[in-house]
Amino acid sequence: MNNANLKSRLAGFTSSKLSLKSLLLIFAVVLLSSFVMKKREKPTLFLIGDSTVKNGKGKGDGGLWGWGSFLHEYFDTARISVKNEALGGTSTRTFMYRGRWEAVLPQIKKGDYLMMQFGHNDAGPLDDTARARGTIQGISDESKEIYNPIIKQNEVVHSYGWYLKKFVADAKAKGATVIICSPIPRNAWKDGKVNRANQDYGKWAQETAGQCGAFFIDLNTLIADDYDAEGETKVKTDYFNTKDHTHPIEAGARLNTLKVVEGIKGIKNLSLRKYLTRQAIK
Numbered sequence: 001m002n003n004a005n006l007k008s009r010l011a012g013f014t015s016s017k018l019s020l021k022s023l024l025l026i027f028a029v030v031l032l033s034s035f036v037m038k039k040r041e042k043p044t045l046f047l048i049g050d051s052t053v054k055n056g057k058g059k060g061d062g063g064l065w066g067w068g069s070f071l072h073e074y075f076d077t078a079r080i081s082v083k084n085e086a087l088g089g090t091s092t093r094t095f096m097y098r099g100r101w102e103a104v105l106p107q108i109k110k111g112d113y114l115m116m117q118f119g120h121n122d123a124g125p126l127d128d129t130a131r132a133r134g135t136i137q138g139i140s141d142e143s144k145e146i147y148n149p150i151i152k153q154n155e156v157v158h159s160y161g162w163y164l165k166k167f168v169a170d171a172k173a174k175g176a177t178v179i180i181c182s183p184i185p186r187n188a189w190k191d192g193k194v195n196r197a198n199q200d201y202g203k204w205a206q207e208t209a210g211q212c213g214a215f216f217i218d219l220n221t222l223i224a225d226d227y228d229a230e231g232e233t234k235v236k237t238d239y240f241n242t243k244d245h246t247h248p249i250e251a252g253a254r255l256n257t258l259k260v261v262e263g264i265k266g267i268k269n270l271s272l273r274k275y276l277t278r279q280a281i282k
Contacts (some may be wrong), residue, residue, distance in 0.1 A: 044081040045272065046104060046176075047071065048095060048167070049117040051088030052184050052256075055247055058084055064244060065253035067184070067260055074261045074280035083107075091121040091133040092163030097155065101167065110175030113272050115260075116167055117219065119183035119201030120246060122160045135160045139204050139211070160201065161208040168212045177271065180209040181263070182220040184256050185227065187236060187245040194227040194235070196220060215270050217263030223256055 047053055053068040055061055060069075072082035085104045087095060095101055095118070108114065124134040127146040136142050139161020148155040168178045182202035188195045196202065202220040209216035227235045239252030248256065261280050264272055273281075 043111045045113040047084045047115050049086040050090050053086035054084045064247035065250050067253050067256035070257040075275050080275040092118045093135045094133040108174045108176050112176045114171040114176050115179040117181040126157050139208050164208045165212045168214045178214040180205050180214045181217045185224045187240040189232050194224050196224045222259040
């Protein structure tokens, strides 16, 4: 019996002359039913980002994967849901103005988690006729009004950090815990070392997290350290194909997922850790 039916019957019983003991019993059943329903409503970990989080439909489109497709394997999904809402091709800006954030935000409730990773597409032009998805570099409050040829109207463009802060503020207002990740490294090397994002988007992601009170996982460094240890030849052979230097094949995406889990485990006061499986905690 659901709450509505119980309350309806309670109203009917109250109008008749039931004993106090009977009324108290019915009240107890209503309260217990409400408690059980709330108890069953498990939290959700929402993922937002670009194609390195979810490539295509998240099923290995073209043999390429995002790390978000495997993250649920490390969580006790009887206690928490993992929902990958990332969208390929988006920057922080286009994830917002294309309506993707507008679709995700209403789903977030108190006690949920939001993890984001952007940056690969934010470096593009602000107003080119192909995509118009770039953001102003850095984390300042600087803005610029441009004519967007894609949507054929004027648009005020903000910085990479501004959009990240907007995601954080909106999710926190709903009662969610927020984690920002620095973007995964590309398969690009110099002098035997993989190129890192510690002077641009990785750095700005960390600075933004510090400013707005979000948790931070330096995913770029965690993966880059592993790449450097394994070596350029092995990484290029085992984790990428020869046609794409941004999106890994399944083995590479699974490595990236492990690094996300490592990052979660490394934040001692992050309550999300308690939902990891025993295997992931080891």
